[in-house]
Amino acid sequence: MFLNSDVQPIVLVCAADNNYAMPLTVTVRSAVANLKKNHQIALYVLDGGITEANKRRISKSFNKEQVSISWIQPDNAVFENLVLTRHLTLTCYYRLLITEYLPKEFHKAIYLDTDMVVTGDLAELWAIDMGDNYALAVQDDVELYVGMSEGLKNYREVGISPDEKYFNSGLLVINLDKWRSEDIGKKVLEYIKQNREYVRNDQDGLNAVLAGKWGELHPKWNQMPKIHEYSSWKDSPFTEDIYNELQHNPCIIHFTNSPKPWYAGLREECKHPKKHLFFQYLDMTDWSGWRDTIWRRFWRKFMKVTSLTTSKL
Numbered sequence: 345m346f347l348n349s350d351v352q353p354i355v356l357v358c359a360a361d362n363n364y365a366m367p368l369t370v371t372v373r374s375a376v377a378n379l380k381k382n383h384q385i386a387l388y389v390l391d392g393g394i395t396e397a398n399k400r401r402i403s404k405s406f407n408k409e410q411v412s413i414s415w416i417q418p419d420n421a422v423f424e425n426l427v428l429t430r431h432l433t434l435t436c437y438y439r440l441l442i443t444e445y446l447p448k449e450f451h452k453a454i455y456l457d458t459d460m461v462v463t464g465d466l467a468e469l470w471a472i473d474m475g476d477n478y479a480l481a482v483q484d485d486v487e488l489y490v491g492m493s494e495g496l497k498n499y500r501e502v503g504i505s506p507d508e509k510y511f512n513s514g515l516l517v518i519n520l521d522k523w524r525s526e527d528i529g530k531k532v533l534e535y536i537k538q539n540r541e542y543v544r545n546d547q548d549g550l551n552a553v554l555a556g557k558w559g560e561l562h563p564k565w566n567q568m569p570k571i572h573e574y575s576s577w578k579d580s581p582f583t584e585d586i587y588n589e590l591q592h593n594p595c596i597i598h599f600t601n602s603p604k605p606w607y608a609g610l611r612e613e614c615k616h617p618k619k620h621l622f623f624q625y626l627d628m629t630d631w632s633g634w635r636d637t638i639w640r641r642f643w644r645k646f647m648k649v650t651s652l653t654t655s656k657l
Contacts, residue, residue, distance in 0.1 A: 351382065351383060351384070353383070353384040353385055353386040353412070354383055354384070354385050354386070354454065354466055354467065354470045355386050355388070355446065355450050355452065355453040355454065356372065356375065356385050356386065356387050356388070356453070356454050356455075356456065356466070357387075357388045357389075357390065357439065357442055357445075357446070357453050357454070357455045357456075358371060358372065358387070358388075358389055358390070358455070358456055358457075358458055359389070359390035359392065359435050359436070359438040359439055359458070360389065360390075360391070360392060360394060360435060360458050361392035361393045361394065361433060361435045362392075362393050362394050362395055362398060364435075364458045364459075365394050365395075365398035365399075365401070365402060366398075366606065366626070366629075366631050366634070367458045367459060367604070367606060367622075368389070368402065368458040369401070369402050369405050369629045369630070369631065370461065370622060370625045370626050370629060370631075371456055371457075371458050371459075371460045371461065371462065372385070372387060372405075372406070372411070372456075373405055373406070373625050373626075373628050373629050374460075374461045374462040374463065374621075374625040375456070375462040375466050376406060376407075376410060376411060377462075377625065377628060378462055378463060378464060378465055378466070379410075379465060379466060379467060380465045380467065381465075381467055383466075383467045383470075384409075384410050384411070384412070385410065385411045385412070385466075386412050386414070387406075387411055387412065387413045387414070388414045388416055388445060388446060388453075389402075389413060389414070389415050389416065390416050390418060390435070390438035390439065390442075390445065391415050391416060391417050391418075392418075392433065392434065392435030392438065394415075399415065401629075401630040401631065402630070404630045405628070405629035405630045405631075416445045418438050418441065418445070420434055422441065422533075423437045423438075423533070425537055426533070426536060426537070427536065427540060427543060427544065427545065432544075432545050436545065436546055437533070437546050439455050439513075439516070439546070440528075440529035440530075440532050440533055440546055440549075440550075441529040441530070441533075442455065442518060442520070442523070442529065443520055443523045443524045443528075443529060444529070446520065448524075450520055451519075451520055451521050452474060452517060452518060452519055452520055452521075453517075453518050453520055454466065454469060454470065454515075454516070454517050454518075455515070455516040455517075455518060456514070456515060456596075457514035457515070457598065459514075459598065459599045459600070459604055460514065460515070460596055460597065460598050460599070461596070461597045461599075461618070461621045461622055461625060462595070462596050463594060463595060463596065463597060463621065464564070464565075464593075464594070464595025464596065465595070468595070469517065469561075469565055469595070470517075472517065472561070474517065474519050474559065475559060476522075477519060477557065477558055477559035478518075478519050478522045478523065478526075478528060478554050478557040478558055479516050479517060479518050479519060479550075479554060479557075479558045479559070480516070480517035480558065480559045480560075480561050481511035481512065481513065481515060481516050481517075481558055481559075481560070481561060481566070482511060482512055482515060482560070482561050482562075482563050482565055482566035482568075483509050483510065483511055483512070483560060483563065484510050484511060484512040484568070485512070485563075485568035485569070485570040485571065485600075486568075486570060487510045488509065488510060488581060489506060489507055489508065489509055489510055490504050490505065490506050490507070490508040490509075490510050490551065490555065491506025491507065492510065493510050493548065493551065494544060495542055495543050495544040495545065495547075495548030496510075496542065496543075496548055496551060496552060497542050498539065498542050502535075502539070502552060504552060504555045505555075508551075508555045508556060509560065510551050511550075511551060511554075511558060511560075512547070512566055512568060512598070512600070513546065513547040513550050513551075514566060514598050514600065515561075515565055515566040515596055515598070517561075528553060528554070531553050532546065532549040532550055532552075532553045533549070535549045535552050535553055536548070536549040539552075562586070562589075563582070563586065563590050564589055564590050564593060564594045564595045564596075565595050565596050566596055566598050567590055567594035567595075567596060567597050567598060568598050568600050569598075569599070569600060569601050569616060571587075571590050571591060572591075572616075572617055574587075597618050597621060599614070599616055599619070599622070601616070605619035605622035605623070606622065606626075606636055607636060608635075608636040608637050623635070
């Protein structure tokens, strides 16, 4: 932790496995680059298997006087019997038990997904009054309300109004005191297990348990891709001023869709209009200059197939 600091650090939590070591670094580096005051970040990485070599690269990407890093390795046994897919790994569930990993003296924390680029000042988000809310979040860009959610089709049975707003959990400001006192993470895990036939991910579980208990942030704190599909504010669910600010002055850009900016596929590449920002901040890290290409991926795939074929001879 920091020495001789008069200002409490911003508590930032991210979760990643080794595949997301680099994107994690970009997310945090972008946050550091846009801190406008003398703020420090206490970074807690919920580690899903990041190699020691990549941990060193992550650490080298930050000034130790500005960013302290704590590596937390959750017990995967706690997360047994959960919904898992190619994109939904155990690491995605780690944030649910965030209160068990952070020091008791912390009362709130910012959680960020690792497919984000921060373009605003996290100190402004940190300063927002949480009131009695269990979390602060941004309404989802596709499933706007609980009644629109594929994972909460049983909303009547569990006693949730279909008119409750449905939030995207990629950005959360978490009230750690309330989560601790009411065991929110464990309640979400239990809800997911009891409603497996409906629930797709932890986001559904969070929305079920926190329905009516979360506060809505300005959407600029989690700009999702659908904003770029509207021809004007009149076609969007936003007022003109919010639409314009979200379009032109987002504070966090969330690359929710696939493929991600760092992935160059054989058939498709990321078309997000702001993907260049990912590489702008990437070049501020120990991965500076790294680029994936279609041919590079093709060559790796070719070498893998060749290796497997050779091994059978």
